[in-house]
Every structure is written in structure tokens, then in C-alpha cells.
Amino acid sequence: EPEVTQTPSHQVTQMGQEVILRCVPISNHLYFYWYRQILGQKVEFLVSFYNNEISEKSEIFDDQFSVERPDGSNFTLKIRSTKLEDSAMYFCASSEALLGYEKLFFGSGTQLSVL
């Protein structure tokens, strides 16, 4: 089965540093997402991306966050100046079409630790 791949699997950074989390969505998918999960809490929506632009974002996705699709395969999440509270598992996901009954395929996640 095709899969979403994420790198790195773990990222440790100092507070205030910039991090870039990388994802390769499934090749024929058109919709891309970032979710995060703080340890012991629920999976939270950050942003959705379609046709090279953000289509929806949550209140968590403030000016410190940005997303980009720099080429035909990668989809990145940048956190400009990390805070302690950004420590979480970040999941990239993709879907073939607009979410309705469409399946969300998740990557295995990047565990971000901000020290």
C-alpha cells in the first residue's frame, strides 16, 4: 500500500530555533495536512493545503508556522522560533480528494522535542 513518509522521525531543538519537518505525501493525492498530538492529548488539526495554497488553518497555526510545497513531491512544515509548548508528535497526512468519505493517510510522524 502506498504510504506517506516523514523525516526526521525525531527532532530535538533548542527553544527559539527554526525547525523544518518534511513529508512526502502519496503521489496521486491532492490534499495535504499537518496535525499534531501533544503527549497524552488528542490529535489536533493544524493546516490543510490544496493547489499550492493553504485552504484552512486552525488557531494553533499562527505566524510562527508556515507550510510549503517546494517541489512536486515534498510538503514541509516550518516553525520559525520554537517554543517549549511546540513539543509534540507532528503528523503529515494526505487524501486523494476533499475529505468527506475520503480516507486520510497519515505518516508515521516526527517527534519534536523543544528544550
Place this chain on the structure above:
Amino acid sequence: RKEVEQDPGPFNVPEGATVAFNCTYSNSASQSFFWYRQDCRKEPKLLMSVYSSGNEDGRFTAQLNRASQYISLLIRDSKLSDSATYLCVVNPGGYQKVTFGTGTKLQVIP
């Protein structure tokens, strides 16, 4: 009322038992519903979609009750490998996101 609410559990059941989870949602306009499974420190994986007529996949049965705004998941003949957190997921419709519940933890005991 939370957007999507689940009993966190844990539900500790013996192998072979039948167990059921409920999930309530607040947005009556929600259009689609899912159950995902999440193993510890892993990504969520779709278990099944939930249709108005109810649907079954092997030992798993999902039901939707729009009048009372809840969905349910029934697992028959529990296996050790069913131990996981079960996430209720709701799509409010017309949006490119879904809302996750906090999950219900299931532990199947030998």
C-alpha cells in the same frame, strides 16, 4: 459540549469478550464519521467509516445515531491485537479537516 467526546477508558476486557464504545458529537450538521485506531506512539489508521445504515467489517460494527448525535463501535470476540486507542473522528462537512476525539483506550487481557 465538546466537539467530539469519548470516554477515555481504559476498557480492560478479557480475550473473546464483546466491547462497545460510544462517541458523541456536538455539530448536528456533521456529515461523515470515522473510527481510527492508534497504537501507542504511532500514527492513526482508519479502521472504518460509519454510514447512516450502519456497517460491519468482520468483528467490527459501526453505528450512527443522528437523532442523538452519537456513533458507536462494537468489537466482537476481542483479540489481544485489538489493544489500542480508538479515535472517533468527525467531518463537519465542506471543510478540509476532521475533528478527533481524545480516544478510548482498550486493553484486551489474556
